Amino acid sequence: MKVLxxxxxRLIIEGVKIKLAxxxxxxxxxVAMNLEELDQAIAAHADELDLALVDIAMPGTQGxxxxxxxxxxxPALPVIVLSGSEDADLMxxxxxxxxxxxxxxxxxxxVMLSAIRLVLAGGIYIPPLLLANAQAQGWQPLETATTGGPTHSVDALRNLLTERQIDVMRLLSQGKPNKLIARDLGISEGTVKIHLAAIFRALNVRNRVEAVVASRKLQGL
Structure with missing residues (x-):
């Protein structure tokens, strides 16, 4: 297993290595200890990595x-963020x-090791306190991995997608290309691609057509 x-x-890095063993x-x-090293690591190893553990605050980073x-x-690389913050909005x-x-x-x-196991199994890990905070505000992210094909119940599909991803799917279902989706939502085309990659993974589909077929099972799309 190859992990970024x-x-x-350095203490965090060595501790993470011990647990990963x-x-x-x-x-x-x-290992990357600043933004420049992170860029270099991705350029050199992106296709080889199984997981990325990334600090939210490192030298050279902004937000x-x-x-x-x-x-x-x-987009296919599973990413886990390590943070000194427990801010729900950031999460x-x-x-x-x-x-x-x-x-x-x-x-x-x-706990970190359990979270890594969950993510490597195809799930998502959110701290309980942050999850409770988010759900109290009406936001329900994916909690567990999908295991089936494109056929899911309506409730299950709604739990698989965030509100922003549902917005992207709604426009995708209208046949709009990435450029128009980005314009309508006020985001960049790169961000649209990120959302699409997450949607494909969540719905267990391979392309836009299969995603649209799966999305028909979502109420309101």
Whole structure:
């Protein structure tokens, strides 16, 4: 297993390596300690990586732009964010980008390992307190992996997609290309591609046509 660990604290990096060895004694860690090294690591290893663990705050980064860029460069790569913050708005923004896990650094190494196992199995990890906060505000992200094909119940499909992804699917169902979807939603084409990659993964489909067929089972689309 090859894992990207992007963090500017050597102690965190070494601790993560130790826990990852419990999953795979032969884990190959690619380390990045700032934005430049992160860009270099993705350029050199994107097609080889099985997982990325990325700090939300590193030298050279601004907000979570580096995470958005990573998702655009490697949309199929599972990404887990490590953060010193437990801010619900930050968590929602990252999940909407297609991040599959959000682990506060205050949590134990064993919780981190369980979260990694869940993500590698195809699920998504959100801290319980943040999930409760988000759901109280009416936002329900994906909690578990999808295992079937494009045929899901309406309720299951609604739980698979975020509100922004549903917006993208609605426009996709109208036959609009990425450029028009981006214009209508006020986002970039790159962000549309990120959402589409997350939608394909959530619906277990391979392309836009299959995604539209699956989306017909969503109420309101």
């Amino acid at each position: 660990i992007a963090d500017d604290h 419990e999953l795979d004694p032969n884990v190959d860690a690619v 979570h732009q580096h995470v958005a860029k990573l998702r655009e460069q490697a 929602r923004a990252l999940i909407d980008l297609g991040v599959l896990g959000f682990i506060p650094k205050a949590y134990s190494p064993d």
